[in-house]
Amino acid sequence: MSQRIECSRRTCRWTGTESQLEEVYATNGLYNCVCPKCGCKSYYQLPEPKTNKRVKNANELIKVISEHGRKFFEHKGVIATLELDKRGRVWLVDEYSKARVYTHYSGKWSGFHHGGTLRDLVCAMRDYITNGTLIPLDWIAPTRCNPENGDIWGYGKEAAAAVRAAAAQLPIIKQGEQA
Numbered sequence: 511m512s513q514r515i516e517c518s519r520r521t522c523r524w525t526g527t528e529s530q531l532e533e534v535y536a537t538n539g540l541y542n543c544v545c546p547k548c549g550c551k552s553y554y555q556l557p558e559p560k561t562n563k564r565v566k567n568a569n570e571l572i573k574v575i576s577e578h579g580r581k582f583f584e585h586k587g588v589i590a591t592l593e594l595d596k597r598g599r600v601w602l603v604d605e606y607s608k609a610r611v612y613t614h615y616s617g618k619w620s621g622f623h624h625g626g627t628l629r630d631l632v633c634a635m636r637d638y639i640t641n642g643t644l645i646p647l648d649w650i651a652p653t654r655c656n657p658e659n660g661d662i663w664g665y666g667k668e669a670a671a672a673v674r675a676a677a678a679q680l681p682i683i684k685q686g687e688q689a
């Protein structure tokens with residue numbers, strides 16, 4: 511497997527592998543090994559992502575969300591993933607920017623290309639990974655006060671119901687709640 515790397519610019523944190531870098535150069539004809547996102551010339555080698563049962567459960571929820579409606583967390587076949595560092599801190603690799611986002615940071619998440627609602631959901635997944643706190647089902651494609659007005663995600667009635675039904679089966683979701 512190709513060495514994982516991360517752009518050393520803190521505001522960029524493009525994450526990929528050395529062979530992906532080489533692919534970029536093969537297609538755009540650049541010779542220098544620079545970050546494909548910001549052009550920065552230096553990068554760090556990253557260890558393989560650490561995972562555990564809860565990280566896998568959280569990534570399963572991301573996958574379910576990415577398979578319905580507007581396919582949040584999916585971009586051109588790439589799905590966002592959560593991972594741990596060696597201190598047990600939770601990072602999200604953004605599907606669009608390929609940035610590794612530190613989910614414990616309370617300021618602006620550089621490289622995270624979703625809004626506040628999905629950021630809150632990522633924080634809930636982070637808390638599940640660190641503390642085991644389950645996520646209520648009504649966090650998934652949440653409806654406004656009047657369900658007739660549709661869901662906040664804009665998934666639409668059918669897809670919202672489908673993503674909730676699929677999510678309800680997952681161990682990360684608080685059981686005993688109605689879809």
Ligand SMILES: [Zn+2]
Pocket residue numbers: 517518519522523524545546547548549550
């Ligand atoms: Zn960069």
